[in-house]
Amino acid sequence: MLNPEMVREATRLTRAGQLVEATALLQRMLRGDGAHAATRGGAVHVKPARLEPPTLDLKANVVEERESGPSTQATSVQRRKRHLPFGMKNLSGVSLPGPVGRTPPSKGDIAPDGTRFVAATFANAAGSRTYKLFIPSRADRAPRPLVVMLHGCTQSPDDFAAGTRMNFLAEEQNCFVVYPEQPRGANQAKCWNWFRTGDQQRDGGEPSLIAGITRKIMREHPIDPKRVYVAGLSAGGAAAAIMGATYPDLYAAVGVHSGLACGAASDLPTALTAMRQGSGPRGIAKACSPVPTIVFHGDRDTTVHPDNGERVLDPPGEAEGQQAKVVRGRVPEGHAYTRTILADGGGVAISEHWSVHGAGHAWSGGSPAGSYTDPRGPDAxxxxxxxxxxxxLASFTRR
Structure with a gap:
């Protein structure tokens, strides 16, 4: 059980902008050190948090798959109860100190030759954010898809682009990609503030900034308004889920990697609970949006509980005619996975859930050139x- 005094102190530290100190305090609670915390003048003093990055191994993108017996149940991904040890080493979904001594990615790791990766800024009543925009070499007047990529805690656009290699695949598919950047002024560990109610609403807070960046690029470049997408990792994955729930008229599909559902938390204590145990009851979380969603989550993630990935896809109710198909596979010399696809009556995929077996809190199939990647997984x-x-989008409204 969490120590109420320490939870109050963590909340006080968060409101004071001392997010790293709040994180370290919450880590101590999870380790059961609350009874031994030293106090002075009513405040709890803690040691600095320490980052333990994921272990990386061989890179393999080729997968071998076999399909399990099809299911005709009109349900989402069947919830699988897990009884895993949850010794949280960090709180990437809330706050983390940055990687120490990591060499910045090279230009060749970020984008292919002949393309552009340019910086710009957007501002509105909620504040301002810088961003990096990838422009493919074949960009012309023909409308192109746009992918919005939301980085995780401590990451930067360059780091996230290098780790996911999204720019290289976008060049193959002739897509634009934009990477909004969360500054330390908004969150000391550069996390998107997915756990604050003011940042879970349309036309306000961080969602309005991300949507504003999206629309600015749509105005300034040849973007197909029916093919705009948003994805993210960890805190960025939670923010992507929020964008899908609050702007279903703007984004045609959503990708959530190691993240949480919109409304999974409303403050720091509920964020801790959601990350440790999974999202709360359906009455707490907001109803899922109709936006098609793909989820990746390692089933040995000790930072954001794997049940959160399934909750992202939980529908508000069952629908007739939907079909679920389960496919199992393995990356050669890498992770096995279970892929569950939910399709509508016309056979169009509504959602995909990739459970990567043995994987932790890292971008599946990513490059070691970026942080928080696991090259052994399927290529997320x-x-x-x-x-x-x-x-x-079957129809769109540009606002």
Whole structure:
């Protein structure tokens, strides 16, 4: 059980902008050190948090699959109860100190030759954000798809682009990609503030900034308004889920990697609970949007509980005619996975859930040139982009 005094102190530290200190305090609670915390003048003093990055191994993108018996149940991904040890080493969904001594990715790791990766800024009543825009070499007047990529805590657009290699696949598919950047002024660990109610609403807070960047690029470049997508990792994945729930008229599909559902938390204590145990009851979380969604989550993720990935796809109710198909596969010399596809009566995929077996809190199939990647997994970037390009808005409203 969480120590109420320490939860109050963590909340106080968060409101004071001391997010790293709040994270370290919450880590101590999870380890059971709350009874031994030293106090002075009513405040709890903690040691600095320490980052333990994921272990990386061989890169393999080729997969071997076999299909399990099809199911005709009109339900989403069947919920699988897990009883995993949850020794959280960090709180990437809330706050983390940055990687120490990591060499910045080279230009060749970020984007292919002949393309552009340019910086710009957007501002509105909620504030301002810088972003990096990938422009493919074949960009011309013909409308192109746009992918919005939301980085995880401590990451930057360059780091996230290098780790996911989204720019390289976007060049193959002739897509634009934009990477909004969360500054330390908004969150000390550069996390998107997915756990604050003010940042879970349309036309306000961080969602209005991300949507504003999206629309700005749509005005300034040849973007197909029916093929605009959003994806993210960890805190960025939670923010992507929020964007799908709050702007279903703007985004045709959503990708959530190691993230949480919109409304999974409303403050720091509920964020901790959601990350540790999975999202709360359906009455707490907001109803899912109709936006098609693809989810990747490692089933040994000790930062964001794997049940959160399934909750992202939980529908508000059952629908007739939907069909679920389960496919199992393995990356040679890498992770096995279970892929569950939910399709509508016409055979169009509504959602995909990739459970990567043995994987932790890292971008599946990513490059070691970026942080928080696991090259042993199936290629989340390629699969997300494939899923995105299968969907477009039946109608759109540019606001």
């Amino acid at each position: 970037t390629r699969e997300m982009l494939r899923f995105f390009l299968e969907h477009s």
